[in-house]
Amino acid sequence: MTRIFALGGGEIGRQKVMPDGSVKQYPVETLSIDTEIIKTTGKTNPILLFIGTASNESDSYSKAVLDHFGGRLGCTITELKLLNELPRKEQITQKINDADIIYVGGGDTKLMLDTWKKHGVDKMLVDAWKSGKILSGLSAGAICWFDYYDNEEYIDGDMAKLDVLPGLGLISGFAGVHWDTMSDEYKEAVAKLLARKKIKGWAIDNSAAILENNGKISILSGMAGRIARQI
Numbered sequence: 001m002t003r004i005f006a007l008g009g010g011e012i013g014r015q016k017v018m019p020d021g022s023v024k025q026y027p028v029e030t031l032s033i034d035t036e037i038i039k040t041t042g043k044t045n046p047i048l049l050f051i052g053t054a055s056n057e058s059d060s061y062s063k064a065v066l067d068h069f070g071g072r073l074g075c076t077i078t079e080l081k082l083l084n085e086l087p088r089k090e091q092i093t094q095k096i097n098d099a100d101i102i103y104v105g106g107g108d109t110k111l112m113l114d115t116w117k118k119h120g121v122d123k124m125l126v127d128a129w130k131s132g133k134i135l136s137g138l139s140a141g142a143i144c145w146f147d148y149y150d151n152e153e154y155i156d157g158d159m160a161k162l163d164v165l166p167g168l169g170l171i172s173g174f175a176g177v178h179w180d181t182m183s184d185e186y187k188e189a190v191a192k193l194l195a196r197k198k199i200k201g202w203a204i205d206n207s208a209a210i211l212e213n214n215g216k217i218s219i220l221s222g223m224a225g226r227i228a229r230q231i
Helices: 029-043 058-074 090-100 108-118 122-131 184-197
Strands: 003-007 016-017 024-025 047-051 077-082 101-104 134-138 146-150 164-166 171-176 200-206 208-211 216-221 228-230
Touching: 003 029, 003 171, 016 058, 016 171, 029 058, 029 101, 029 216, 047 058, 047 090, 058 077, 058 200, 077 216, 090 122, 090 146, 122 134, 171 184, 184 200, 200 208, 208 228
Parallel strands: 003 134, 047 077, 047 101, 101 134, 146 171, 171 200
Antiparallel strands: 003 208, 016 024, 146 164, 200 228, 208 216
16 A cells, blocks of 8 residues: 655644744644545554655744644654754664654755755655555655656746756656646746656645555645646
8 A cells, every 4th residue: 555645735833933023823724634644544643754854854844743743633743854963874764664654844845855865765765655654745745756846946937947857756747836826927837848848747736635545646625726636
């Protein structure tokens, strides 16, 4: 059994300290999908391994995951840090092996994948998928599972430079995230790029997800009107 939950984005109730010192409380937008991820384990208190490489292992992101998946949804939370700590290969392997769910946060996809490759985590996660671990994540933590993602966040808005970059290849094709908030210019550039490269793709809204289940794809919606569609 292999299952991957790839969410286009959405808030999990994080807090952000604003320039004036006030604290902004974000909503919880992915609750129904996150509940389904946990239900899939068949356990009341599954172990969720959070990998926050893409956000430079932000403390506030880690706290949001702990509050949401731990406090709100009853998971036991562990965390794999590769930038701010130097775990041994054996420690990394143990954390992955112990987990029921591997949840990858959003941020800089290329930084994340490059860091994973440096530590061999990319291959470990592929092996975890083959062994039946549930893989999940949003934004960068979603597109990493596909064959391809794009370099939009690295080209300073110059769509003429838009190109595909390689992901881990566990779900066929290309993935675009935050689709409901992206500009028409970007969407048109993606469509042209995929046509030129002859690559099939998926566009995933915030608070929507693609579920890969033993090679079959289905769509989950966490909020009214939020969907994923083929492009």
